Amino acid sequence: MVFTDVEIERYARHLVLREVGGPGQQKLKAASALVVGAGGLGSPAALYLAAAGVGALFVIDPDDVDRSNLQRQILYAEEDVGRSKAETAADRLAALNPHIFVAGYNGAFDASTADELVEGVDMVLDGTDDFAVRYEVNAACVRHGKPLISGAIGRWTGQVGVFGRQPCYRCLVPEIPPDAETCVAVGVVGALAGVVGSMMALEAIKLIAGAGEPLLGRLLIYDALSGETRTVKVGADPDCPVCGNMSSPGTGEMSPKPKAGDNGGGV
Template sequence: MNDEQLLRYSRHILLDEIGVEGQQKLADSHALVIGAGGLGSPVALYLATAGVGRLTLVDHDTVDLTNLQRQIVHRLDAVGTPKVASAARTLAQLNPEVQVRALQLRANAAQLDELVATADVVLDCSDNFATRHAVNAACVRHGRPLVAGAAIGFDGQISVYDSRDGRQPCYACLFPPDAAYEEVRCATMGVFAPLVGIIGSMQAAEALKLLMGLPGSLAGRLQMLDARRMEWSEIQVQRDPGCSCCGGQSLATDSPN
């Protein structure tokens, strides 16, 4: 690291758990972020400012005026432009050293296979079950840790699904793809603006810990927030041996960081 980098990341480097070695791990890492909206905004901002070397942002949508209530990576002059391009522009202003790849697309299974295979960590910031299951399936196939968050109304949730450890559940163990879940959209139900900031910031924190090999991830734990009362609850999540996604596969055997 050069002197400017040592100064920029000095508050990380001062932490015994991180230091120069941990910061260098971030610089050498690649994070894939699916979704550049409410959750993807704080995720992208914190990963970039923390010094993750490469970010790939995937989102098919454009910035709308209604997004600006909570999607803090976008600015008023970005309305009508692709979200990934808007986010990349903001991140470049904050930390030009970070390499940002902006992909305006709704990733299908084949594209996710290619994207996930090259990432060190994947963050699901999408807003629908189909995408979440497709991302999870790709992470299981390639043995990549997945940090998944969701937020609607005043309710949020977050967990880590780490396929590198065959004992840990995947997203489909908890939310089977053939189960009937009611799909609720922000456009019809709304979302409390700071809620996506809270959950997205936690996603970024979990991803940074995974990239640096710090212990204590949320793998096997689903945390849920009721922002009306600011109350957290947590449940332990077990791997389902009959899971249609990970139950019948031989997962990667590398131990998690």
């Protein structure tokens, strides 16, 4: 895969990195990712993936931009209030990097769309705040053997983890918490979304380029008020309704690149 002179200039800081270099940047260009939720986490994650040169980005979100989003959802501006998040996000990402393919899907991620959206990409980033949607995303990733990078934030605390076939996200959260709260109810400091969303993009880049040690089967928890982080291991639950019947743990490695034309799906 040959880079143009403009691309070489654009990715110069990656190309001199020992852990990325030319081969890693080629992997980024050949990769595809689905971002579920173009909100507080999806915004910075998608921006950094686009800037990094991930070759195909798909963004799904059913909502329109609301003025209250602007405190943390950095893909949008005042003039975007009332516009589709997915379509606006796609426009911004394409403008940021014209050398990649970007598509926005203005709709919900649910049982009717999950397989079509997930099967044609290399990995999925989930930044939604709805546990039912998170469960659908996780189940689809397990079915299709795709790495899932999951992020969450609330108040001053955030977390990010990477899940393969085992353990999966459902091993971490086996049931929807009865006291589950959203940012609408409890609030969130805007900059925290940038921190965790950027971490999600960083984990995706590591997976694609084969750099370092991704947070596979681990959860990084960040306390913004204290400025402290801790990492905990997530064990595979043998009774997990999603991955409990798998014969062996997944590696988290990406599946082979889909054939040309397979990426479009319903996006």
